[in-house]
Amino acid sequence: MMDISVWLKLRQNGVVSDSMTKAGVKYELNYGVSLLEIKRYSLESNFSDDDLVDFWKSGVREKMIICTYSFPLNDIDIDFANDLAKGFRNFEIADLVAVNLLCKCDHAFNIALNYIKSDSEITKRCGFVILSRLLNSDNELILQNIEHILSVIQDCINNKSKAVVSGICRFLISFFSVNNTGNKVVDCLIETNSQNDFFKQNIWTEVGYYYE
Numbered sequence: 001m002m003d004i005s006v007w008l009k010l011r012q013n014g015v016v017s018d019s020m021t022k023a024g025v026k027y028e029l030n031y032g033v034s035l036l037e038i039k040r041y042s043l044e045s046n047f048s049d050d051d052l053v054d055f056w057k058s059g060v061r062e063k064m065i066i067c068t069y070s071f072p073l074n075d076i077d078i079d080f081a082n083d084l085a086k087g088f089r090n091f092e093i094a095d096l097v098a099v100n101l102l103c104k105c106d107h108a109f110n111i112a113l114n115y116i117k118s119d120s121e122i123t124k125r126c127g128f129v130i131l132s133r134l135l136n137s138d139n140e141l142i143l144q145n146i147e148h149i150l151s152v153i154q155d156c157i158n159n160k161s162k163a164v165v166s167g168i169c170r171f172l173i174s175f176f177s178v179n180n181t182g183n184k185v186v187d188c189l190i191e192t193n194s195q196n197d198f199f200k201q202n203i204w205t206e207v208g209y210y211y212e
Helices: 004-011 014-022 035-044 049-058 061-070 078-085 091-100 108-116 121-134 139-144 146-158 162-178 184-192 197-210
Strands: none
Touching: 004 061, 035 061, 049 061, 061 091, 078 108, 078 121, 091 121, 108 121, 108 146, 121 139, 121 146, 121 162, 139 146, 146 162, 146 184, 146 197, 162 197
């Protein structure tokens, strides 16, 4: 296994790093390495638990992304997930934690419900991304909790939480694709917000096509 410092220096891309920083995707350090290369290196490597903790705390983009592929799934519970959320520096890392790690662990559903209650918009959006990934495996659980989930969505709409919109859209699109018979609670959400400009411009334009 190539030492990570050497690997990073060999693959760094300053142009990509600078463009990400200008777009607001900020880390302590960003080498601009592609996600595909990071994934390949992660799967070919064997890092200790201490290595991974140090990587996550480092604030270095590539090291943090390696953690999303390498943290042991059996170690993840709500407390662990809450500690992870403290390191969410931007939407990229939060989304990768959701997709690569948290949605695959045994406590994914409860972590997602906990996340969408967070005051942090990044963490809240991460929770919705996890839920969107769980619809195929845990659809019944989600249906049992749909009123609570949609009440959080309504709060986001009322507060015009643009940062959470992407996660909400992912969840609703996945929900419509799995539950194509419709749902009265979802219908109520749509009807309630049919004249809401924030809903129409930021959510319905993305999800309306998928609604039957």
